[in-house]
Amino acid sequence: MSELKASTQVVVVGGGMAGLAGALALRANGADVTLVERAPEFGEVGAGLQMAPNASRVLKRWGLLEKALEIGVQPKHLVFRDALTGEELTRQSLGHEFEERYGAPYVVIHRSDLHRILLDACQDAGVRLVNDVFVEKVETVNSRAIAHTANGDTYEADVVIGADGLKSTLRPAVAHDGPVPSSYVAYRGTVAITKGTPVADLEDVIVYLGPDCHLVQYPLRKGELLNTVAVFKSPSFERGEEQYGGVDELEAAYKDCIPAVREALKNLATGIRWPMYDRDPIENWIHGRLVLMGDAAHPMLQYLAQGACQALEDAAVLQDATVGSVFADDGVDTGAWDRALSDFNSARAARTARVQRTARIWGESWHVSGVARILRNLLFKSRKDGDFQYNDWLYGQTGDGVPAAHAAAETRTELLAGTRD
Template identity: 80%
Template sequence: MTEHANSTEVLVVGGGMAGLAGALALRENGANVTLVERAPEFGEVGAGLQMAPNASRVLKRWGLLEKALESGVQPKHLVFRDAVTGEELTGQSLKGEFEERYGAPYVVIHRSDLHRVLLEGCEAGGVKLVNDVLVESVETVGGKGIVRTASGENYKADVVIGADGLKSTLRPLVAQDEPVSSAYVAYRGTVPITPDTPATDLEDVVVYLGPDCHLVQYPLGELLNTVAVFKSPSFESGEEQYGGVDELEAAYKDCIPAVQAALANLGTGIRWPMYDRDPIENWVAGRMVLMGDAAHPMLQYLAQGACQALEDAAVLQDASAGTVFTDEGINPAGWDEAIRAFNAARAERTARVQRTARVWGESWHVSGIGRTLRNLLFKSRKDNDFQYNDWLYAQGVPGSPAAEAPKVGSGEKVPA
């Protein structure tokens, strides 16, 4: 370790959604927070994401929902259609009773816009943000997390939050596992909305389900966001990237013209191979705890990756508020109890989301008799039948944030 390690109460490793959310939540509790990011600049790649009420409630609690809504869109419906016939299978109204039941809106937003909202929240709250820092290892010495970096400029913290994503450097401290290939890849793209854009595409999130493929479309302001996901022979054989678009075109050859036409909206210069990991129960190693994709990377079929990262941050805020940040001031020893309580609260819930996302994806991509049975099941569901949603979206379900908590900017901070 360098002779003079940088000292902070909380060190967050990773400047994506999870890291920024965790830094923001703990800074609001009163912690001195430093966030380190390996990239030279902060930012997010990709296109849009869906933010369900369990996530928009967290932004609402932090006083950031209105900023997100300035850039995002509140769709009217979530609609599932058969990609081969175009038949509508089921739909969910996202206004009215849905929003009242779950206490917050369903929002679609560009990844970079949500990231910016969280980044600006961290900046305004006083989080110290440092770029170009490659963390190589973390160990716990004398009740402190010692973080060693490639540059030799090391850090000492009461607790280290590992939010460094799917290919986390810190996850090997708690699990000797590897990302799991799904055999599916995604192409994404956004194109300007024109007078020829179908009116329904400007109001709804539409999901077309096809054998070994699906396609999602929804509006992002003046843009139409399109995501195509399909089973890739080249990815199954080990190729993450691929030199042509023949696989993409072949995957949708049996789909209706509207779906095939939407493929023109995609950027085909890069594709996103889809991985997750098997759930693990323990995220804690000494004074280091994982969160976000480092702890529970999931396939995107429930649109919950960023949502669960925001939930993580809010639950960690709740857990530490009563043990670390007490009426008498900050209790550094309370971190052991706080991160164990956070891990215990979240592991079962996120494991269920991970496993359900896998099953949900399988149901989307069936063919033959499986497709027939799936369509019958989907068509039997009525709008505002919440039995399939409550476990994920409802307030106060086990493992989710407390229903009531101080909001960012409330002034209810514990002095550092």
Template identity: 80%
Template structure:
């Protein structure tokens, strides 16, 4: 085949969080891994993200948690407040008993910093990284899979991971669906923390809940930056407009909020807004020698702060499944990829579907008004600190669909 570009054990399509995590996990198993990315250079846009213990445990497994802690922040509490009155509704201490219960810390980190940590880990592990590659089609034929690019190149592999995100092209192989418009958009911003920055709450993740809007603030980069995210229901996005020419919608959404929220809006970068989509859960992520991973498989709304977390969980579970079936003590059994992908799919699909659906419901509860808001506030205020009944299913170490516990830095099979 004259246009054959490369042959590899595993081809990963997409260089975001899920792609890098999947590439690293399988490389640690001993696979020859090639990752292709459509952008001319690797990088990640956005601002902060929250790494709950179910994700930081995965970083710990790969020996990367300390790097995240060196650049990230461990908040003391998660705090929810009413955006109209400013009253505190509930808080969760995320050190001490919380960290001990879940086996890892809660960390907030800049998206670009986590992406860099994963990218550098892939480079050090020996993953082949190729930029400026647009994969348009994947075909699986018996024991091989092929990815066809816009430039006419063909990448061949024993297995392919499709990590091409929310608007995945390769998802069409297993599902005929599309992104779902949530009617909500986000503006984000990071600003330096200075002496003029109000000292209150700089050690916490703060969420203000308002009718049809909310606002999140927390520190980044060892307390040097303040991250702010404003999310609100957008009439223009409901009409299908991803971008919008002014900030009148933003200002109108928060007009009744307390001064602390109004002041925080000044931290936002208003040149671009982030339309919020997800997709409906699907049961099947696999076609032959190709499997979806991350947002390509289960894009979710941001209310549980689990998008990147679930991508890392995916990679760890796939690592376990491939170790059990493909990369065995007897050697590499390339013919077992279908079984490994099936185990991965069956282990993960129900859990991520629950996260997707719960994120939608959680977001709805944040944005209610009237009697529903009164009842929501009463429920939140009835919850005491270190009440884990709402956290265990998501953060617990042994929940169905979570990765198996592996010592930090352990490799399942030597390359």
């Protein structure tokens, strides 16, 4: 016999960035929120995370930006270089003008630190947090969502938020698809910054672009750690092997890169690698009183550094869509949740689909070789520091509309990547 847990207004499934952000946003609107997490403890795996201003604005809204700045780093520049020559291709200053334009700073932070900030905020706000709960399916009965767990318990709510990640168990309710492998894998690592660490790039986010590979470095935790990420096309992953017993693929991928890039590979933890997947965009995230958000709705490749950023955007838009009648004290309009979820889905699906597709194109342009690399470098070098036309659509405070200059630039990038006729 299943045990029916206490009814609540909202059940959030998944205790990652998206789930915590969604729970916090709805709790801020006055909802009674229960968040259930499959793992026995809350935590976040990984290393560094780039928080562009479209995400740090959300933290600012919730009063959490200062906490992120206390433990994170505000880089001075975002710099792209050619991995084969070391030549600088373009840079974006991230100082006062950038922050004024977008209403918040660019911040790099350890994933576990941001996760802890959101978790603490949820606890302080009164979100009910429950571990060791695996939700297998959600059904809608008489305008109520029933979440069925693996151990036979059920949770009843007005709505269930599915934030259970790339390999979401709840996504099949709205889409019969699966994760799309990219052929690329990542190794990550953080090492302490010492007196022997080269100081030239310790204030910037540096991206080295090479054929079928790239490498990213930036400081974390107030400059105490150096974060390194190496991404490359993996023959073994293309054969279907997520893990691989050796580093020969890693070393081969970067053999033609400059010494600084090859030296940076020593910073990586090579015991585990991270196969890179996304999914094709979908228009509908709703099934009855179940709605997806975060990677469950729109998993994306990391080339725009927007995975967590878009999850925070989701939460902010969901907060706006549900303010007012959904949580009114004088009774709930039975259609209020349906309208709120529809408004949320409509506001987010096209936006996140564009980010998903652009991330794929952006990654392809990073990894080209031969003539395409020469053309890519020329295009990058044609952009001057302080030219915001390529950033506004993504970081801008409305998130809607495509400036004509950006649309043209996006088309040029697609042509370079060979994805447009």
